Amino acid sequence: MALDIFVVLIYAAGMIALGWYGMRRAKTRDDYLVAGRNLGPGFYLGTMAATVLGGASTIGTVRLGYVHGISGFWLCGAIGLGIVGLSLFLAKPLLKLKIYTVTQVLERRYNPAARHASALIMLVYALMIGATSTIAIGTVMQVLFGLPFWVSILIGGGVVVLYSTIGGMWSLTLTDIVQFLIMTVGLVFLLMPLSINDAGGWDALVAKLPASYFDFTAIGWDTIVTYFLIYFFGIFIGQDIWQRVFTARSETVAKVAGSAAGIYCVLYGMAGALIGMAAKVLLPDLENVNNAFASVVEHSLPNGIRGLVIAAALAALMSTASAGLLAASTTVTQDLLPRLRRGRGQSDNGDVHENRIATLLLGLVVLGIALVVSDVISALTVAYNLLVGGMLIPLIGAIYWKRASTAGAITSMTLGFLTVLVFMIKDGLDANTPIYYSLAVGLLSFVLVSLFSRRPTGVASAA
Numbered sequence: 001m002a003l004d005i006f007v008v009l010i011y012a013a014g015m016i017a018l019g020w021y022g023m024r025r026a027k028t029r030d031d032y033l034v035a036g037r038n039l040g041p042g043f044y045l046g047t048m049a050a051t052v053l054g055g056a057s058t059i060g061t062v063r064l065g066y067v068h069g070i071s072g073f074w075l076c077g078a079i080g081l082g083i084v085g086l087s088l089f090l091a092k093p094l095l096k097l098k099i100y101t102v103t104q105v106l107e108r109r110y111n112p113a114a115r116h117a118s119a120l121i122m123l124v125y126a127l128m129i130g131a132t133s134t135i136a137i138g139t140v141m142q143v144l145f146g147l148p149f150w151v152s153i154l155i156g157g158g159v160v161v162l163y164s165t166i167g168g169m170w171s172l173t174l175t176d177i178v179q180f181l182i183m184t185v186g187l188v189f190l191l192m193p194l195s196i197n198d199a200g201g202w203d204a205l206v207a208k209l210p211a212s213y214f215d216f217t218a219i220g221w222d223t224i225v226t227y228f229l230i231y232f233f234g235i236f237i238g239q240d241i242w243q244r245v246f247t248a249r250s251e252t253v254a255k256v257a258g259s260a261a262g263i264y265c266v267l268y269g270m271a272g273a274l275i276g277m278a279a280k281v282l283l284p285d286l287e288n289v290n291n292a293f294a295s296v297v298e299h300s301l302p303n304g305i306r307g308l309v310i311a312a313a314l315a316a317l318m319s320t321a322s323a324g325l326l327a328a329s330t331t332v333t334q335d336l337l338p339r340l341r342r343g344r345g346q347s348d349n350g351d352v353h354e355n356r357i358a359t360l361l362l363g364l365v366v367l368g369i370a371l372v373v374s375d376v377i378s379a380l381t382v383a384y385n386l387l388v389g390g391m392l393i394p395l396i397g398a399i400y401w402k403r404a405s406t407a408g409a410i411t412s413m414t415l416g417f418l419t420v421l422v423f424m425i426k427d428g429l430d431a432n433t434p435i436y437y438s439l440a441v442g443l444l445s446f447v448l449v450s451l452f453s454r455r456p457t458g459v460a461s462a463a
Helices: 002-025 031-038 040-054 053-068 069-087 090-098 103-109 112-145 148-196 201-206 221-237 239-245 250-280 288-299 305-341 348-372 376-400 405-425 433-452
Strands: none
Touching: 002 112, 031 090, 031 148, 031 305, 031 348, 040 069, 040 112, 040 148, 040 239, 040 250, 040 305, 053 069, 053 112, 053 250, 053 288, 053 376, 069 090, 069 112, 069 221, 069 239, 069 250, 090 103, 090 239, 103 112, 103 305, 112 239, 112 288, 112 305, 112 348, 112 376, 112 405, 148 250, 148 288, 148 305, 148 348, 201 250, 201 288, 201 405, 221 239, 221 250, 221 376, 221 433, 239 305, 250 288, 305 348, 305 405, 376 405, 376 433
16 A cells, blocks of 8 residues: 555656646746647647546446446547537637637627626536546545545645646646546556456456446436537537637647547546446445445555556546636636726736636635535536536527527526526436426527527627
8 A cells, every 4th residue: 555655646746746847838828728729639639638537537437337337438428529529510610719718709799798697607617627526536535545535635636726726728738648648557458457357357247247237328318318418518618628629739630639539538438337347246235336446446456556546547537627627717817807807907927827826716616615515427417517508508509590699698598507506406416307408498598588689780700
């Protein structure tokens, strides 16, 4: 165990060191928020994949594999296919806009009021994304190192807040590349084959697990459809994802490297589900299925290798936590603060300083949320439900429907957001009804209010 702890400490120190190096490159607002819009294919692929593969994708997919079998990969599958779709269809127009936030698109098509309303929804989403992976960090450290959950949250989450604050997107990019490599080696090339081997090999899995565990639809079509509604479309409109698109050096980089990142996510989900299936054979009676990942690591791996895989898990979690945190701070400084002070009036260097303060303060908020929420998939579902239910319809309307109005957009955002909250309270956080009803209410209100509003004139194209 001492060797494992040493490996993890070396990893954490490396992340802080890379964050410090990123700080030296983050001299302007573009540097801090979008890495100077200058990432090549290797850096872009690594940072995009590391961003979307976080707590739910790693810890959650292993849990789903433990409970449902191979069909547990659909969570990552929906995310990965969303990245492919975004890369092929939206990357080109987004790069031409030279913007920082999703909500700026709404301002171009509607008016500043729509931007500010959507920024509040995006802020909640980004904070929950950061909190989700921070929770997972705490879960891993708690199980493997025997630390109290709150101590695990503060230590692991504190490292994320530190390197995110000092260097912004450059720190995130540099740490993401290392994290991408560690997660690939640790989970795909070490934990998956070693856990399957420990379980007795593929033949043992086939013999000991129910046939449903090898059915790609066993998780249920309703769940698969819900994953696509939430995660596939959520990827299309998430600030943390768009912010990575803005870092690409060219349209070709965004299309090719982005599509490769999406395919990688699908394969990563398959690996996670297989690890969960091996865990089911090795540890069939876990009291808490959320601990399936940590438990199989502890059971199947020797000292040293265990530490590397723990670092791999933490890499996946920290990359997504930092992405959510930077997305939240960008939304605050670019969308909300200018509204409060009625104009920026800040230099590029001033914006960097301002963003650092915002990132630090919002990092403390993320840590607070993580301390009071426990289930990673539920937390991620809340985030994407609020995002998709509140913003998908107005954003699609902004791009594709000339008759869309500001009043329709704001009404749709408000009612969609409230509908999600009502049905999550009524039917539970993991229910399918919140996203179904919120999209229906959002679409109906958007169309009706837009049709009965004054026809928009002279609006800018959103893309």
